[in-house]
């Protein structure tokens with residue numbers, strides 16, 4: 001049914017943020033005949049490189065945000081640390097999907113964990129650390145101390161085994177508001193990426209098995225080869241989160257699978273997720289296309305898996321190996337067009353897919 005809520009191809013999508021997730025969203029949108037305009041503070045952004053337009057401005061520049069909003073039909077964001085006030089400002093002019101609530105929850109680790117628990121989604125034991133008294137009374141040890149705000153990819157965290165180590169780590173983090181999470185002895189990490197449409201229909205991509213090192217995602221394997229019951233729980237948690245947030249768009253929920261088979265939520269991101277990049281090459285609908293479909297009011301696409309895949313991030317100078325990947329017939333190379341390969345910077349990814357049928361090599 002066509003309603004006035006549907007934004008047909010030809011409409012313009014505004015993206016807050018200029019990184020690779022915005023870039024891949026713009027690429028998927030273009031495929032379906034949409035235009036994208038990127039709002040980003042930097043002069044050069046890898047998302048704007050592939051978009052129809054770029055509005056440059058600071059996230060607290062209300063005039064620039066209004067100018068941006070006036071040029072688009074719907075607005076989304078590609079990173080969850082976009083200031084809440086910027087999203088609220090955009091919302092005065094245009095629909096913002098997934099909205100304010102998902103970033104309000106995602107931007108604060110304690111709020112996020114409390115929200116998971118309120119929905120019946122399991123988490124590791126955790127405690128707020130806001131004072132020396134909290135440190136002295138801490139029991140979630142050994143654990144990981146994390147700042148409540150502004151931490152990502154393992155930044156703003158410390159592993160602590162004793163209260164003394166906790167006290168020292170909290171000092172080092174500037175006595176900021178923190179959460180102490182009990183260390184989870186996991187057999188694997190998984191993520192559920194769930195799209196929810198304007199009509200409230202939710203669909204979860206098949207669960208991928210993730211491997212991190214130094215707090216950064218390194219690989220995602222699909223299928224994960226975990227037991228069906230574990231996968232069903234992970235999927236249910238993801239869908240309950242999307243419904244609980246009442247979001248229109250995408251949300252990724254990262255979870256631990258403990259050695260005794262429990263599923264515990266770690267964190268969420270209301271946007272496309274690095275662990276969903278495999279969907280571009282090995283799923284009937286990519287996570288980026290699914291986001292476009294959801295926020296434009298289109299039916300959600302099939303999440304059928306087309307091939308077994310393994311996604312590897314290319315971090316720092318690993319992207320210099322691009323020639324090797326081009327020579328590998330099972331490799332699908334994605335480079336983000338970032339200039340300098342700093343250590344820890346995500347420069348691209350490669351997805352290895354298992355071909356069903358390999359074409360004979362040409363001899364000419």
Ligand code: AMP
Pocket residue numbers: 124144151152153154155181182183184185189212215216266267
């Ligand atoms: P985060 O910044 O919360 O995404 O954490 C980054 C990575 O650190 C996770 O993907 C895990 O590999 C590890 N990690 C975080 N929290 C815990 C925990 N409570 N127990 C064990 N490992 C953790």
